[in-house]
Amino acid sequence: MLETLALLWETLTSGLPILLLHFFITLALLVLGIVIYALITPFRERELIKQSNAAAGLTLGGAWIALAIPLAATLATSGVWLDIVLWGSVAVLMQLLTFGVFTLLFRDLRTAIESGNVAAAALLVGVQVAVALLNAGAMVG
Incomplete structure (x- = not known):
């Protein structure tokens, strides 16, 4: 029993720092992606x-x-943090490009969102999530 607990403790203490590093790098990429998204949108969502x-x-x-x-x-x-930074950056770029293409195809998006058109917002979200799923599938390989 003590050997099992010692093994579990060793696994936790060696793996937890790596888990936290990878998680916080990914979280930072997510926040960075949202900041860039907010900067490139033609409307101010927070307001x-x-x-x-x-x-x-x-x-x-x-x-x-x-x-x-x-x-x-x-x-x-x-498996390594640099891989997460590299492919995570590619993933964020792909999603931002998706939004950019959508806004080029739907020129009245700003007006639609600012006027509260939920149908337009739902379409945008649907496209973004669909591409995100394909993007994730490509990342998994």
Whole structure:
């Protein structure tokens, strides 16, 4: 019994620092992705959310999820922190490009979101999550 506990303790103390490092690197990539997303959107979600604009809340919440999905896949399949930084950055870039292409195809997105058009926000989130799932699948290989 004591040997088992000692082995578990050794595993925890050797693995926990690596787990935390990988988690916080991935979390930093997620936050960085959201900051960049907020900078490139043609509307200000935080201000719109303060005004109870559901479409803005949906798009920002969807962006968090869409960025997290491929980052989670990268975190799950990468063994070293540098790999997480590299492929996590690629994942974030792919998701930001998805948003950029969407805004080029749907020119009235700003007006739609600012006016609270939840249907437009749902479409954007759907596209972002669909690409995120494909992105995650590609990351897993």
